[in-house]
Amino acid sequence: MKSSFIQRVYSQPFFRECIVICLILPLTIIGSLEITYAGPKYGGSLQVADEMDARGFDAIQTRALVGNGGTAANLVMERLFKMDKDKRLIPVLGLSASPSSDGKTWTIRLREGVFFHDGTPFNADAVVQHWQRILNPKNRYSNLLLLQPIKSVEKTGNYEVRFNLEHPWYSFTAVLASPYGLAALIPSPTAVTNDTQNKAPVGTGPFFLKQWKRGDRIILVRNPRYWQAGKPYLDKIVLRTILDHEARYAATVSGQVDLMITDRPNHIKNLTEHSEFTSIFREPTGAYILAFNTSKPPLDDVRVRRAVAYAWDQKKYLKASYKNTMKFAENWYGNRFGCNETGYLHPDLEKAKALIAEYGKPVEVTYHHTPTIRGRETGEILQQMLKPIGVSVKLVPADWAAIIKQVFSKEYNIATWAIWNSQYETEPYTMASFNSQSPRNITQYNNKEVDTLLLDLRTSMDPAKRRAAFCKIGRQVNHDAPFLYLCAPVYHAFAGKTLRNLPIWRDRFLPLSDVWLDK
Amino acid sequence: MKQVKTFPLLTFWIPLIWLLLVIFCAITAGWMPIPPPDIMDYEHQNALPGTVITFLDQNATGSMLNYKSRVSWLGTDPMGRDMLSRIIIGSRVSLAVGVIAPLVGLVIGGSLGMIAGYYRGFAETVITGLMDVILAFPSLVLLLAVGFYLGTNLWTLIPSLGVLTVPAFCRVSRAATLQLSNREFVTAAKMIGNSNTAILAREILPNVAVPLCVYGLIIMALMIVVEGVLSFLGLSVPPPTPSWGGMIAAGREVLSEAPHVCLVPATILFLTVLSLNVLGDTLRRQTS
Numbered sequence: 082m083k084s085s086f087i088q089r090v091y092s093q094p095f096f097r098e099c100i101v102i103c104l105i106l107p108l109t110i111i112g113s114l115e116i117t118y119a120g121p122k123y124g125g126s127l128q129v130a131d132e133m134d135a136r137g138f139d140a141i142q143t144r145a146l147v148g149n150g151g152t153a154a155n156l157v158m159e160r161l162f163k164m165d166k167d168k169r170l171i172p173v174l175g176l177s178a179s180p181s182s183d184g185k186t187w188t189i190r191l192r193e194g195v196f197f198h199d200g201t202p203f204n205a206d207a208v209v210q211h212w213q214r215i216l217n218p219k220n221r222y223s224n225l226l227l228l229q230p231i232k233s234v235e236k237t238g239n240y241e242v243r244f245n246l247e248h249p250w251y252s253f254t255a256v257l258a259s260p261y262g263l264a265a266l267i268p269s270p271t272a273v274t275n276d277t278q279n280k281a282p283v284g285t286g287p288f289f290l291k292q293w294k295r296g297d298r299i300i301l302v303r304n305p306r307y308w309q310a311g312k313p314y315l316d317k318i319v320l321r322t323i324l325d326h327e328a329r330y331a332a333t334v335s336g337q338v339d340l341m342i343t344d345r346p347n348h349i350k351n352l353t354e355h356s357e358f359t360s361i362f363r364e365p366t367g368a369y370i371l372a373f374n375t376s377k378p379p380l381d382d383v384r385v386r387r388a389v390a391y392a393w394d395q396k397k398y399l400k401a402s403y404k405n406t407m408k409f410a411e412n413w414y415g416n417r418f419g420c421n422e423t424g425y426l427h428p429d430l431e432k433a434k435a436l437i438a439e440y441g442k443p444v445e446v447t448y449h450h451t452p453t454i455r456g457r458e459t460g461e462i463l464q465q466m467l468k469p470i471g472v473s474v475k476l477v478p479a480d481w482a483a484i485i486k487q488v489f490s491k492e493y494n495i496a497t498w499a500i501w502n503s504q505y506e507t508e509p510y511t512m513a514s515f516n517s518q519s520p521r522n523i524t525q526y527n528n529k530e531v532d533t534l535l536l537d538l539r540t541s542m543d544p545a546k547r548r549a550a551f552c553k554i555g556r557q558v559n560h561d562a563p564f565l566y567l568c569a570p571v572y573h574a575f576a577g578k579t580l581r582n583l584p585i586w587r588d589r590f591l592p593l594s595d596v597w598l599d600k
Numbered sequence: 601m602k603q604v605k606t607f608p609l610l611t612f613w614i615p616l617i618w619l620l621l622v623i624f625c626a627i628t629a630g631w632m633p634i635p636p637p638d639i640m641d642y643e644h645q646n647a648l649p650g651t652v653i654t655f656l657d658q659n660a661t662g663s664m665l666n667y668k669s670r671v672s673w674l675g676t677d678p679m680g681r682d683m684l685s686r687i688i689i690g691s692r693v694s695l696a697v698g699v700i701a702p703l704v705g706l707v708i709g710g711s712l713g714m715i716a717g718y719y720r721g722f723a724e725t726v727i728t729g730l731m732d733v734i735l736a737f738p739s740l741v742l743l744l745a746v747g748f749y750l751g752t753n754l755w756t757l758i759p760s761l762g763v764l765t766v767p768a769f770c771r772v773s774r775a776a777t778l779q780l781s782n783r784e785f786v787t788a789a790k791m792i793g794n795s796n797t798a799i800l801a802r803e804i805l806p807n808v809a810v811p812l813c814v815y816g817l818i819i820m821a822l823m824i825v826v827e828g829v830l831s832f833l834g835l836s837v838p839p840p841t842p843s844w845g846g847m848i849a850a851g852r853e854v855l856s857e858a859p860h861v862c863l864v865p866a867t868i869l870f871l872t873v874l875s876l877n878v879l880g881d882t883l884r885r886q887t888s
Binding site: 326327345347351397400401452454457458460461462464465468475476478 | 678680839854
């Protein structure tokens with residue numbers, strides 16, 4: 082039988098192999114392209130574990146945005162702008178921000194066609210109502226001092242608002258874009274009017290709150306009408322509060338949790354070396370501190386405070402408690418101002434003993450700490466370091482809610498605390514922490530010179546003057562020792578390998594809005 | 601012929617020797633050549649048992665420093681504190697709770713049980729009702745409430761635990777008294793005109809005391825475990841005083857890299873509790 086041309090060609094091994102390669106190669110290329118450029122996957126539930134639960138979500142009723150509360154607030158509500166590392170504004174609910182020629186007014190153009198989760202339209206009225214409520218002194222917003230340069234906010238169009246300032250303010254854009262407090266996050270006017278915002282927050286964000294079981298978990302589900310088409314990718318985010326470090330670690334290793342935040346050195350070491358986990362680190366500015374109540378004896382006396390500061394050896398503490406996974410802190414603002422001398426009180430037992438002898442009375446203090454291993458450990462190290470100078474420390478374990486209450490009601494001697502700091506701007510937080518009139522000045526620190534310097538810092542637009550003022554404030558505060566430095570925090574989070582698209586962790590709370598799970 | 605009772609080595613002498621050793625350590629801890637239990641050595645955290653530790657020692661003038669070394673026989677904890685010192689000093693807490701709390705229960709519960717069992721009637725109704733109330737009250741809630749209002753220290757913990765043991769002793773004492781009050785020697789004492797108080801003190805008490813004391817050994821073991829659990833929860837003695845339960849809790853975090861931090865105090869606690877239980881059982885068998 083006479084064979085056809087194709088049959089003859091195919092019978093030759095070389096040509097046969099060529100044909101097979103020609104067929105397989107495109108398929109392989111297509112397959113590899115699919116792997117390399119695989120788009121985000123939709124669906125799935127992300128389980129996140131942190132130590133602290135939310136305190137609430139209403140700017141007036143909630144003093145501190147902490148732990149899972151901060152993460153949830155930034156997923157449910159949105160800011161007018163975000164900020165990139167070069168301090169440029171990135172539009173979110175705002176489209177543009179233009180200052181007047183004298184720098185005393187800012188006009189913000191708002192995004193149209195956005196709705197809150199409850200169906201209320203987002204517009205200039207929503208922004209103005211939120212800011213007027215915060216700025217109204219009768220509402221006693223706890224961070225009001227931080228925002229004092231903002232005189233008023235007014236509507237100039239359906240989708241345009243104007244911020245009127247007392248004076249040109251260097252930190253204004255950073256405040257607008259801050260993810261730290263609740264001021265920048267715009268809530269639904271309906272939820273605020275109905276007084277439901279604190280427990281059941283409503284915003285315009287990619288997720289809405291389905292359930293908040295206090296002390297246990299916050300369940301967020303996908304907002305199907307989110308204004309950014311195609312986002313978010315996840316169906317659900319569960320923010321679990323697991324106070325016990327060991328239980329949180331066990332939940333993560335066993336796969337019950339996809340992402341956890343921790344500060345325990347052994348967990349950091351184990352998970353960093355674990356092939357199944359991706360480490361996410363962030364070194365923010367700010368400092369973990371032991372705050373002193375300077376309005377109550379014996380720490381109302383600067384000699385006692387300085388003595389305790391001289392007896393405290395932060396480097397030993399970092400090694401003993403954190404195994405050097407946190408950084409040494411001499412100030413709360415990092416290196417951004419390049420101050421030559423910070424005024425940090427380095428350990429000196431002889432000076433400490435001399436100051437206590439000069440004080441001349443027995444010194445007994447209480448230390449209020451979280452009922453965690455870290456809290457107790459810090460307390461025991463404090464007891465140990467203050468023992469040689471004759472200062473006795475009584476440990477008072479309490480949960481975070483109780484500590485916050487004790488600190489704000491000034492019923493403490495020493496308490497675990499932190500000086501938070503925006504990645505972009507330090508002045509508002511410094512003002513809030515050390516101005517004698519600030520409700521957030523939890524140490525009750527009172528120094529007229531520092532108050533004046535803080536005012537200079539706030540009203541100055543000159544970088545050199547600001548730097549000089551800042552360095553002076555830093556030195557004076559360190560001299561007066563209203564707190565002890567525990568460390569400069571380094572945040573550590575560990576995610577399973579299936580978590581994708583986690584952006585750079587620049588702010589205090591984990592940015593989870595755009596992540597997806599590759600399961 | 602009177603049967604001579606023998607005490608076996610494994611179930612009597614070994615537990616007894618262990619307990620005597622623990623008591624000896626607790627009493628003489630202050631004179632022992634051991635480092636202070638709260639001194640932290642940041643260079644030697646989680647050191648294994650038997651590690652030779654070199655440290656800088658300040659001389660009397662405070663200006664000269666000399667290198668010294670010592671063996672840490674049971675290793676160090678996550679804060680670099682000597683485990684042997686902490687176990688020895690911690691035994692004081694365990695023993696104080698283990699002895700004094702049952703003693704409170706034994707005296708109060710034993711007396712009430714005797715009154716209820718001897719007098720019967722209204723007294724018995726009131727006392728058994730009161731015991732039921734104490735038993736029905738959630739013990740952890742009571743301990744939490746006491747700790748919250750009066751602070752967590754040994755002298756609030758011991759009376760609280762003591763109160764919780766009262767019903768158990770009361771029941772044992774009442775049951776024994778009920779049996780004894782119908783015996784011939786009690787009837788005889790009544791017939792010759794002895795007062796109720798005298799009968800309770802001279803006839804009933806000596807017979808009730810033995811089972812109560814044996815039962816007390818079991819309760820001692822229970823109290824030591826309860827103290828350990830409370831320390832684990834942070835409801836026992838506050839730092840820097842060491843306690844076995846607190847040491848186990850501290851070791852929990854480093855279980856994978858330094859298991860001795862958790863296992864050494866857990867073993868000591870286990871052996872002490874086991875000894876008390878075994879000794880209690882042996883004595884109960886011998887006296888029944």
